[in-house]
Amino acid sequence: MVFAINEINENPELLPNITLGFRIYDSCFKEMQAINGALQLMSGTHFAIPNYICQKKSKIVGLIGDLQSSNSVAVARILGLYHFPQISFGSAMAHLSDKISFPSFLRTIISDKIEPFYFNLLMLHFNWTWVGILAAYDFDVYDSELLRKDIEASGICVAFFMRISAQHTRDQTLSILQVIKKSTATVVVLFCSLPELIPFMKVASEEKITGKVWIASGSVITSPIFSYKEFWRTLNGTIGQQMPLTIIPRFKKFLYDIHPSLYPNDIFMKSFWEASFGCFWPNQTPVNGSFYCTGQENLSTLEHQGYNEATSLFASLIYNAVYTLAHGINNMISCRSQSPCLSISEMEPWKILQYVKRVRVKNTAGQELFFDGNGDLIFPLEYVNWQALPNGEAQFINFATVKEIPKSHIVLSNNTIFWSGGYTAAPESTCSTSCPPGYRKAPQKGQPVCCFVCILCSEDEFSNETDSTRCMKCPEDMWANEKHNGCWMRNLEFLSFKETLGGALTFVSVLGSLLLLSILLIFLKNAETPVVKANNRNLSYILLVSLFFCFLCALMFIGRPITITCILRQFIFGISFVMCISCILGKTIMVVIAFNLTQPTNNRRMWLNSRVTNTLVLVCTAIQVIICAGWLVHSPPFDYQDNKSKMGTIIVECNKGSPVAYSCTMGYMGFLATLCFVVAYLSRTLPGSFNEAKLITFSMLIFGAVWISFIPAYLSTTGKYMVAVEIFAMLSSSGGLVACIFLPKVYIIVLRPEMNKRDRKIYIK
Template sequence: MYMDKNGDLATGYDILNVILLPDGTRNYEVVGHYNPHAPPGQDFVIDEKVIIWESYFTQKPPQFRCNPSCHPGYRKLPKEGKPICCYDCIPCAEGEISNQTDMDTCITCPDDEWPNQKRDACIPKVVTFLSFEEPLGIALTSISMFFFLITAVILGIFIHHRDTPIVRANNQYLSYILLISLMLCFLCSLIFIGHPQEVNCILRQTTFGITFSITLSSILAKTITVVMAFQATKPGSNLRKWMGSRVSVSIVLCFSLLQTVLCLAWLFTAPPFPHLNMKSLTGTILIECNEGSIVAFYCVLCYLGFMAGISFSVAFLARNLPDSFNEAKYITFSMLVFCSVWISFIPTYLSTKGKYMVAVEIFAILASSGGILSCIFLPKCYIILLRPERNNRKELRKL
């Protein structure tokens, strides 16, 4: 035998069958050979048909292991303190397969594949995302369109009755801006549904952040208008000159512009992008939008929370002011709903994965927008449509 410096055979050798003849002599027959330089599969060759076994063997060829073969899907685990031919058969680990008998190690499947139930072959992983065709996507789309249409109808009612006291109370133009921004909020939830691509990944959070900032800044402007209107009625007050619509619109533009700058900085530094998540769920590829910068994402949410907190605080302090139609009280209720939804959103969002994480955010958008719409505008619509006799200055002061 000739071995190299690593202790491996440098040349091939023949495999001999020792035959004991009746006269006590031995004969050697070549039944195969081993060539380390041959291509894989041809390095070890043996012809089992020409092997002559001893007559006293009960099994020909004799059993060369302590236990039956390990089937595909299993691998050999040598028994401690036993000969090498004695081993246990254990299933392949998660994400691995064995497609031959008596394999020493299992094979790891590629990232986009997963073992079948028998773990003897790799099969493609299931690709999943929140689509418009599945029941969850259909339900969320239907709810979003329903609220959009309801908001559009309320906007039409307010425009049609724009000269009535209940619409003109507390700046009717702010009501128009608020209703239009709510319509955009309901529509922006649709961007979260469907196959994630670069465009809708970029538009998802930024559109949501900007439209909600317009909504909350409009509510904040409404709240400030309530306080200023009460203070302006006091003798000698200089706030009358600040009661025009320019101040309210300036508040909306200022707070919305800050959120827009924040979103633009997010897009220019670390924009969201589509991502194939192969690790979160077993046997599943999650097509999702990576937020790019998780810090920027939570900064957008915190800014919305900051505006909601200011609006809630001011409206709560002004809830008992003798304002027409008591606008501050309804703003307080709407902000209470808004804050409750988004405070519960964060732990729920972090504890879900895949399309259900997207569904949680859509639900938060719809629930908070619907809460604002219901608390602020439904009481007014009730009086406009069902109690028109109360839609006058004298009756509104009693509310």
């Protein structure tokens, strides 16, 4: 302040013929003392006399200060009544921007309402979502609550929120430190000012707090707390935000030219000298080997120990405050504004205020100065890292700035960050470890949203982002991979001709159908022989044809199912097998009738007519056709894709459509087979060279055994193996009928023709 006023007084273009003076009062971080000092300045005496101005030789035109927000609030409420200009260089409390409550308050420091934005950007950049806050009491309560709400609104959780005070006892401070130690939050925000911070840091340094990264608000980072070497170990690496450093021209020389002889009335000068050089003035007794001050000590030797123009932001803030006030006065008397110009005799503080509010100039460092509607100077902030070096030097290092395009984000510089807490790199500060892709976050009951557990996505769901709050379903034709961080195409499963199982069943089916064609040709060629003519050769031909279709029907079950094949496979299967069993039933009944009607004159010999058996086959088959037709009309089979039964696989199969109709089809076939078996079993002891009753009994026994074992096997399998079981039952049952009924006859016809002779008179044409 002294430097700025001397510089203005030496400038002939600024306030010509006017000399600025100053009076400095120490408020000692106490509101009452700040009010007392302000009233003394206004009244012009050594005693506070409200509403009176006792000094006539000079005019009080403004007040620069105070540093602490609570002090500024107390003073601003009084000065605002008189519209007396007050420009603070350190009070950042956001409430001071209220021009209704504080109409004459201005400041050159950034308001606290700006800080949460920069805090949030910094925390989000380093992914710090779990932080603690230490705030001050008094008038900072309002701002600290706003800070907390803004931080939480950006998705960052507050692990603890505690208040510190200059009046706290050591035990109270220790209880706060215990909370900080136990908390998993690595980052701690210091949102307070020097009076509260000094006693807290004394105890923290004694307790050797480690493992925490301190984030300082503007009020802390610009305070003289960093000049206390006893706190260097604790505060080393502190990160804060401040306005871009402005180097004031010629201020460095002024700093190093200071000497006690130049300021004999400054009560702090000798104490400063003693503390800086570790000496005592001759009027004091040196202790512990110290020495006397000679006055020849050079302040430039303290440059690397923190005594330089770049270590205290307050220098430029106070400099700007003095210059804005001076330019306001200059505009008033020089008629440079739209308002009418006033003479020095008309200079009143309430008149000066209007000119100061409209100041827009550049200081000697090239920094533009102007106030917004709330009386705040607007500056972009930078992120700084305070570093105390082993050689005793201390410095603020700028390590990042904020860019607004395309959106607000932090851009790191090449300067290395020294992390407090003993970290060598940016530490983590999270309540819970991030959930990798494939997991979703599930909140913990009674905990903030930042505290969660990671749950693996379910079988058909995935998440491809870190910390995803929900899992997404894969499309119907896809499934989640093993890590559930993406979807893969499902494998289509059906019994294919190309695979070994499908190929083997196809081979057996084709081979069986060719065998039946061969047998049919043999029977046609030997149609007049007793073996062929026995038990109605027409039924044998129909049986061979139906068995031929039974073998070929298996081919309908192989390959990718489509609706038409799903319909045909069931209908051909049901009708072919019913026709086959009907033929066998007709042959069995004919045997029973033939051997029980031995008298030629018996009237019941009419039942030996072949039309009876043909009618029986037709009626039995027609019933199955009616069942299948009703099935087709009511609920026909269709192709279906099952993507739930087998993970990672879509089973392409035929849906039966109507389980009742399918059960009726199979049940009717089972009823005929049972009836045929019973009749054949009862007639197995009838005589005759070409009696088929025994062969039919064995064939139906095999047929029944196959289809009875088919039921549990079919129900216990899925996919292509279920289809394979059904095909196997069809082929094996058909093969059993062929082997028991026709192969013995083929053996006699081809290999033992001498046995193919009529030795009985009873036979059927």
